Amino acid sequence: MEIKAAQQLKGLMKQHFMELDEASRTKNKKIAWCSSVGPAELAMSLGFLVYYPENHAAMLGSTRTAMDYIPVANANGYSPEICSYLTSDIGAYLRHETPLTKAYGIKEVPRPDVLLYNTNQCRDVGDWARFYGREFNVPVLGINTPHTQNEAREHVVKSVSQQLRDIVPDLEKVAGRRFDIDEFRAVLARSRECSVLWDKVLDTGSHQPTPLTFFDECIHMGPAVVMRGRQEANDYYKALLAEMQERVAQGVAAVPGERFRFYWEGMPIWGKLRNMSELFARLKAPVVVSTYCNSWIFPAFDPANPFDSMAEAYCSIFIGQDDAWKENYIAEKVKRFAIDGILFHDARTCASNSNNRYGMSKRLSDKLGIPHLVINGDLNDLRCFSEEQTVTNIEAFVEQIEESHRENIRRH
Numbered sequence: 001m002e003i004k005a006a007q008q009l010k011g012l013m014k015q016h017f018m019e020l021d022e023a024s025r026t027k028n029k030k031i032a033w034c035s036s037v038g039p040a041e042l043a044m045s046l047g048f049l050v051y052y053p054e055n056h057a058a059m060l061g062s063t064r065t066a067m068d069y070i071p072v073a074n075a076n077g078y079s080p081e082i083c084s085y086l087t088s089d090i091g092a093y094l095r096h097e098t099p100l101t102k103a104y105g106i107k108e109v110p111r112p113d114v115l116l117y118n119t120n121q122c123r124d125v126g127d128w129a130r131f132y133g134r135e136f137n138v139p140v141l142g143i144n145t146p147h148t149q150n151e152a153r154e155h156v157v158k159s160v161s162q163q164l165r166d167i168v169p170d171l172e173k174v175a176g177r178r179f180d181i182d183e184f185r186a187v188l189a190r191s192r193e194c195s196v197l198w199d200k201v202l203d204t205g206s207h208q209p210t211p212l213t214f215f216d217e218c219i220h221m222g223p224a225v226v227m228r229g230r231q232e233a234n235d236y237y238k239a240l241l242a243e244m245q246e247r248v249a250q251g252v253a254a255v256p257g258e259r260f261r262f263y264w265e266g267m268p269i270w271g272k273l274r275n276m277s278e279l280f281a282r283l284k285a286p287v288v289v290s291t292y293c294n295s296w297i298f299p300a301f302d303p304a305n306p307f308d309s310m311a312e313a314y315c316s317i318f319i320g321q322d323d324a325w326k327e328n329y330i331a332e333k334v335k336r337f338a339i340d341g342i343l344f345h346d347a348r349t350c351a352s353n354s355n356n357r358y359g360m361s362k363r364l365s366d367k368l369g370i371p372h373l374v375i376n377g378d379l380n381d382l383r384c385f386s387e388e389q390t391v392t393n394i395e396a397f398v399e400q401i402e403e404s405h406r407e408n409i410r411r412h
């Protein structure tokens with residue numbers, strides 16, 4: 001069933017890109033390109049419009065044009081084994097093409113005045129930003145955050161907080177205006193509200209039957225990624241939350257006849273979202289929660305203490321923690337969302353966000369007593385994904401769960 005707020009979402013995403021396009025053409029505003037969990041709020045407080053290459057790359061994935069561009073980046077020295085967001089985005093740039101043309105009539109991606117990144121998610125975002133820094137001859141400002149920093153949290157947060165402070169003078173130079181801490185507090189307060197609302201939307205998936213699925217969430221997370229910090233995003237999530245709460249109150253199911261409930265761990269397969277969504281709907285087994293869509297929830301933001309709290313929030317993202325932390329996180333979600341099985345997407349070109357590779361999938365199955373399935377694929381490079389094989393594996397997985405439920409009923 002169509003989510004009504006989807007119309008509003010379309011308008012909002014269009015507004016985001018049209019504003020960026022106008023700023024790029026008329027120079028009426030400065031533009032910062034930023035990694036998805038980079039210091040966007042800081043840039044916004046200095047008047048920058050923020051553009052997210054990862055969001056653009058996801059568009060390349062969902063429009064299935066990524067495979068046309070990945071070889072272009074490969075031919076320019078970027079390995080087929082590294083992030084296919086990076087390779088498809090750089091390839092599209094080198095070909096002077098963008099899905100924004102077909103979607104919004106926008107000729108080219110907006111030109112950056114500065115590039116920002118945070119290695120809290122992976123090293124690739126830094127290499128990606130430096131490529132464009134060279135191309136556009138603009139400053140590249142990075143925040144360096146180590147991974148698995150659950151073990152050294154306090155020092156890391158302190159260092160990141162200082163790094164955030166340190167980039168302010170460079171950002172001021174590009175912005176041509178002074179940093180105002182009250183502006184920063186205001187953006188952070190709006191960003192926090194966005195994150196709280198998005199969290200509530202996602203939590204409606206804990207109801208049985210779920211009013212929305214992971215595949216819906218991948219679409220509706222757009223404003224939390226690209227417009228957090230702006231009032232429009234908050235207004236949007238209030239509307240979406242009201243709609244989901246209404247569905248819960250009326251018992252409206254995203255997947256009628258819901259039988260089993262899954263957790264999706266890892267990146268989406270952007271070019272196959274619809275197919276995957278239809279497959280799980282046919283099996284009456286919705287994916288009701290994921291790590292990925294929960295990645296844009298930043299409860300630590302505190303406008304009273306903006307630099308430290310932003311550092312804390314951006315150091316706390318799932319992808320940067322150690323396996324013990326991640327396993328506890330997933331275990332809590334499994335319980336809250338009444339999960340019957342965990343799907344681990346092993347994304348070929350994203351080692352940082354493929355969590356099955358060091359034994360976590362088996363450890364969690366043993367600990368929680370629920371089965372898991374590893375899906376081999378990729379976020380953007382569909383050459384790494386066999387749909388036929390995956391469908392067979394998922395069907396067999398659902399049968400296995402069905403059989404074990406029957407067995408349990410027989411025993412009791």
Ligand code: SF4
Pocket residue numbers: 054083084085086121122123124125267349350351352353379
């Ligand atoms: S986390 Fe993975 S998908 Fe995201 S930018 Fe890094 S390598 Fe690419």
